[in-house]
Every structure is written in structure tokens, then in C-alpha cells.
Amino acid sequence: MAPTGPDDRRTPQEETERSDTAGSSQAWPEVLTAKETAEYLRLDYQLVMRMTRAGLLPSLKAGRTWRYHRRALEQAMGVEAHQ
Secondary structure (H helix, E strand, C coil), X not given: CXXXXXXXXXXXXXXXXXXXXXXXXXXXXXXXEHHHHHHHHCCCHHHHHHHHHCCCCCCEEECCEEEEEHHHHHHHHCCCCCC
């Protein structure tokens, strides 16, 4: 899949770091895109979007895109962050 925007461009090393630490807050930024949120929560992207539209995930719409604060997601999902 080709990058669709500046948020989707990552080096192979970044992809490896994220896949190795999925669910761990250490390698993830504070503000996530919808795609990053799906990877972080290990959910399907479409499910994240449906949950967002239903108001089940804390999010902010910035123009045509959604943004998610990682700590708010952890609280909403009942997950303790690994420090």
C-alpha cells in the first residue's frame, strides 16, 4: 500500500519498532492518526472509524482527518500504560 499522506510515511525501522512494541506506549507518539490508532489498539481500521463516529473513542476531527490522544485512548480502553 502506497503512502497516502505525510502521516503514512515511515522508515522500515519505524515500522519494525512499532510492530515490535504494539500496545506499549514507549514507541508511540502522544497524538495518533486513525491508522496509527488501529495499529496501536490492534483493531481493524474500519472498526476504529465506526467506533469514532459512534463516539466510543475519544478523538478530535482536524479538517478531514481524525486524531487520537494516546493517553485518552488508554484510559477509555481501560489500559495501563507501560512506563
